[in-house]
Amino acid sequence: MRPGRLIGKTVLAFAGFMAVFPLLWTALNSLKNNVDIITRVPRLVFTPTLANISYIIGRDSVMTGLYNSVIACGVAVLIGVVLGLPAAYSVARYPNRWAGDIQFFVLSLRFLPPVAVAIPLMVIWLQLGLYDTLAALIVTYSLLTISVIMWLAIPAFQAVPKEVEEAAFVDGYGAYSVFWRIALPVAARSLTGAVAFSFVLVWNEFLIALMLSSSNAKTLPIVASELSQQGMNVPWGILNASVVLLSLPPLLFLGVLSGFLNSVFRQKKT
Amino acid sequence: MARHSSLPVTFIVPTLAILLVLSMVPTLYAIVIALQNRELSSTAYSYVWFSNFYDLFFDRRFLNAVWVSVKWEIVTVVATMAVAIGLGVLMFEVASPRLRNIYCLLFIIPVLLPRVSAAFVWKFAYHPLYGIATYPYRLLTGGLIFDPLSKPATALFAVASVDVWQWGLFFAVIVLKLLETLPPQPIEAARLDHAKRWQIHAYVTLPMLKAPLISLMFVKMIESLRSFDLIYVMTRGGPGVATETLDMYAFSQGFIESGKVSYASAMAVLMMIATVITFTMLWKRVQA
Numbered sequence: 001m002r003p004g005r006l007i008g009k010t011v012l013a014f015a016g017f018m019a020v021f022p023l024l025w026t027a028l029n030s031l032k033n034n035v036d037i038i039t040r041v042p043r044l045v046f047t048p049t050l051a052n053i054s055y056i057i058g059r060d061s062v063m064t065g066l067y068n069s070v071i072a073c074g075v076a077v078l079i080g081v082v083l084g085l086p087a088a089y090s091v092a093r094y095p096n097r098w099a100g101d102i103q104f105f106v107l108s109l110r111f112l113p114p115v116a117v118a119i120p121l122m123v124i125w126l127q128l129g130l131y132d133t134l135a136a137l138i139v140t141y142s143l144l145t146i147s148v149i150m151w152l153a154i155p156a157f158q159a160v161p162k163e164v165e166e167a168a169f170v171d172g173y174g175a176y177s178v179f180w181r182i183a184l185p186v187a188a189r190s191l192t193g194a195v196a197f198s199f200v201l202v203w204n205e206f207l208i209a210l211m212l213s214s215s216n217a218k219t220l221p222i223v224a225s226e227l228s229q230q231g232m233n234v235p236w237g238i239l240n241a242s243v244v245l246l247s248l249p250p251l252l253f254l255g256v257l258s259g260f261l262n263s264v265f266r267q268k269k270t
Numbered sequence: 271m272a273r274h275s276s277l278p279v280t281f282i283v284p285t286l287a288i289l290l291v292l293s294m295v296p297t298l299y300a301i302v303i304a305l306q307n308r309e310l311s312s313t314a315y316s317y318v319w320f321s322n323f324y325d326l327f328f329d330r331r332f333l334n335a336v337w338v339s340v341k342w343e344i345v346t347v348v349a350t351m352a353v354a355i356g357l358g359v360l361m362f363e364v365a366s367p368r369l370r371n372i373y374c375l376l377f378i379i380p381v382l383l384p385r386v387s388a389a390f391v392w393k394f395a396y397h398p399l400y401g402i403a404t405y406p407y408r409l410l411t412g413g414l415i416f417d418p419l420s421k422p423a424t425a426l427f428a429v430a431s432v433d434v435w436q437w438g439l440f441f442a443v444i445v446l447k448l449l450e451t452l453p454p455q456p457i458e459a460a461r462l463d464h465a466k467r468w469q470i471h472a473y474v475t476l477p478m479l480k481a482p483l484i485s486l487m488f489v490k491m492i493e494s495l496r497s498f499d500l501i502y503v504m505t506r507g508g509p510g511v512a513t514e515t516l517d518m519y520a521f522s523q524g525f526i527e528s529g530k531v532s533y534a535s536a537m538a539v540l541m542m543i544a545t546v547i548t549f550t551m552l553w554k555r556v557q558a
Contacts, residue, residue, distance in 0.1 A: 005363075008364040012361060012364065012373065015439065019376045019435075025395070026390070026391045039400060042400075042402050083284065086282070086285070087282045089281060090282040096278070102286065111550075112293070113495060113541045113542055115520050115541070116296075116535075119520075119534055120303055121296050122531075139292070142292065146289055174275070176277060204383075204384035206498065206499040206502070207521075210502075211525070221384050224390070225502070239394075240394070246384055247383050250382040254379065261378075
């Protein structure tokens with residue numbers, strides 16, 4: 001068994017290396033001058049430069065994209081929280097005979113091919129004169145955030161011990177204050193994970209943003225992908241820097257999301 | 271629970287109404303557009319009923335796209351599950367609790383990246399002359415050139431590898447967590463019967479996890495439908511049409527090449543019908 005274990009550990013270590021190395025390499029390249037990137041033998045030792053990063057931060061299109069992404073995703077997540085959490089609580093705590101159908105409907109929204117939603121929406125927004133606006137993007141993303149938050153929040157609310165809520169009723173709390181003062185705070189950790197997940201999902205969204213924007217409402221992923229359309233004329237260091245900028249916000253949620261995963265599986269155990 | 275409260279109604283009715291409107295309006299409108307002959311270049315249009323659908327069946331590029339999408343679906347789902355189960359079991363077997371936590375954190379990173387970022391990272395890495403992933407090949411062959419993204423035979427697999435990099439590693443974490451929730455007694459019993467490590471997993475633990483593993487596969491099948499960003503950034507459907515999936519072809523018909531919005535919508539409607547029927551049936555079976 002000994003050599004087997006050694007091989008196993010080596011494979012694991014290699015997988016762990018593969019998981020982060022490509023990204024670290026990209027981050028490293030964002031600090032390089034072009035001569036240090038375009039080399040047949042990869043260079044680990046080089047004179048670092050901040051030129052790429054300051055170029056990216058100084059570019060209007062990138063800053064507009066960042067602003068659009070933050071507003072569109074932030075507002076859509078906020079709408080998802082306001083509409084999704086109460087609905088999830090209602091399904092979890094006051095089940096009726098449609099509860100199963102409602103859950104399936106919410107999940108089935110995820111089956112819809114994005115291209116099938118984006119084409120008609122583009123025509124609709126064009127006719128309403130809202131094409132290429134943040135408002136159109138926010139409304140479209142809300143469909144995503146509401147359904148994802150609802151889907152993940154239902155089990156989170158179900159995991160709140162019923163006795164706690166019943167005790168609150170006995171103490172004279174109304175149904176709404178039980179939701180506000182008991183269910184929300186008790187489930188807060190799992191709910192934060194669900195909300196973070198929905199944010200990462202819309203932040204990373206590409207196809208819908210690509211089809212619903214032409215100049216004003218471009219989000220950061222679109223701006224980043226356009227930098228590369230200019231082919232190899234754009235210095236690679238700049239492209240790498242834009243990839244790093246785009247990837248940072250989702251990575252900020254790494255801790256929250258891995259904690260969320262842990263809590264989901266701890267519930268299953270008990 | 272308070273039985274006579276207005277809460278269930280006030281909490282769920284507005285949300286469901288909004289979800290229904292937001293999802294049904296585009297879905298129904300997609301069907302309407304598919305029955306017309308709209309183009310981006312003009313505002314005039316008329317109803318042509320099923321002629322878009324009829325044309326699709328004689329469009330060889332469309333048939334190719336169907337085939338590429340099926341291949342993509344199979345390759346990514348199978349490879350993701352294989353990587354996830356392999357690494358999950360390995361972590362369970364050889365990693366200490368502290369190492370497990372570190373690996374779990376590392377393995378979640380790729381899936382959090384925007385797919386556009388992941389696609390760029392690997393597009394650089396696969397560059398035939400300067401890429402870090404092709405460097406070992408250049409080193410071993412003394413400078414021969416290998417360009418995985420521009421060869422029809424390898425392009426699909428090269429793009430699929432990025433998808434597996436994101437999802438396979440993430441699912442490995444979930445497989446590990448699932449293994450950790452299992453009761454230890456059956457594993458102990460098998461060990462006492464002198465079962466080898468791989469036998470314990472092949473005949474005891476993995477069969478016990480059949481239901482959650484199938485659900486996991488179901489999730490991956492849905493997520494694999496969203497291949498557009500990777501393919502758009504890495505190959506644009508090329509070389510030729512080797513990686514042109516249905517959403518890529520619908521996009522290029524509707525927006526890049528000819529602006530045939532109705533034709534693209536007809537494709538999207540067919541995709542929608544196929545996926546909704548398939549996944550509804552699968553979901554009912556998973557639940558049963």
